[in-house]
Amino acid sequence: MQLHNYFRSSASFRVRIALHLKGLPYDYVPVHLVKGEHQAPAFASRIGDALVPALVTDGGDVLTQSLAIIEYLEDTHPTPALLPADPLARARVRALAQMVACEIHPLNNLRVLKYLVRELGASEDAKTAWYRHWVRHGLEAFERQLALNEHVRAAQGLPASDYCWGDTPTLADCCLVPQIFNAQRFAVPLEGLARVQAAFDHAMAHPAFEAAQPSACPDCDA
């Protein structure tokens, strides 16, 4: 498999974590977003939204959208599982993942920040305030959901979670960890988010998360 991705793209980071968790080898194909390489015809002609990540299977199929790619890896390489077996628990894990992928991250990617500056005339301070507002707002919601999920687990006689849900990493951790990396990079205040912080710390102690992080990527220029 080939993963077309960018070291700093948090959607790419999600897929890298999933590949490492499942122990699946892949060729790392860097696509430099800041240099606009995703808009070059050789890339954009194969991918409707011209975004990273894109996974090219050994059969040459091109798959897009990070959560769809991870679900594909789950369908085709079910062990270790990144989703619980129980439908209710699966829904809770997917909802946590989507709280990041549908509520936080879309507001803060590069093209949106560019629009704020170029089209709406936002200052650097206003752009930073936008970034911090939506990330903080979304992570507070994530923290509340983790607290609600604790009650659900307690009512079922299940132990508290080390990860976002249960005692093994799931799709939710694949989404949360890259978002926290971005939050740290933009100095988003993270105080008062004890469950989020604990889940992040626990995940980062796992070698798959460590191996997938931006600083471990071959295109990292930091």
Added chain:
Amino acid sequence: MQLHNYFRSSASFRVRIALHLKGLPYDYVPVHLVKGEHQAPAFASRIGDALVPALVTDGGDVLTQSLAIIEYLEDTHPTPALLPADPLARARVRALAQMVACEIHPLNNLRVLKYLVRELGASEDAKTAWYRHWVRHGLEAFERQLALNEHVRAAQGLPASDYCWGDTPTLADCCLVPQIFNAQRFAVPLEGLARVQAAFDHAMAHPAFEAAQPSACPDCDA
């Protein structure tokens, strides 16, 4: 089951379509977003992100995030299927759904539009331009992906799709149709999107899409 939702919320609309497609009865619980009813303690205390839709199962479990809810319905009521059986085809359908749910819709919901006006001082014209820009940009990407998928299907000897993928409605149609309703409401130009328009028209001829639309909802005030 109870569906907490709002007639005009496109994420709610996605779940209504799925429930109708699967023939699952549900109690419609209106949550008036413009009046802020989603922020009332009785609602917000049960739902981390205080957003609609939320599905309350017959067992009292509260599930959030529209795509997670639809996947739960798929896991628990697999017929009729809203995802293909083949993993590659599943990934393509999920990617189309996420092109709407992760790339288009998050930029255009009510709280984001409010932030543009209140915090960034955007004029009504600038707000409308933002809305149209991101919807149009996302639908053009969706159109390109449908064209790429046509080639994939042709290479496999499969017929062209009536719906977004294949000859039955999928998760992708559940996401596309509400986004087109929103696009029409905000007068987003839709010319040149032949495949998108055909998929929308085909879906709207299906009674489940018709029954789920905003004007058929009990809280519709239009």
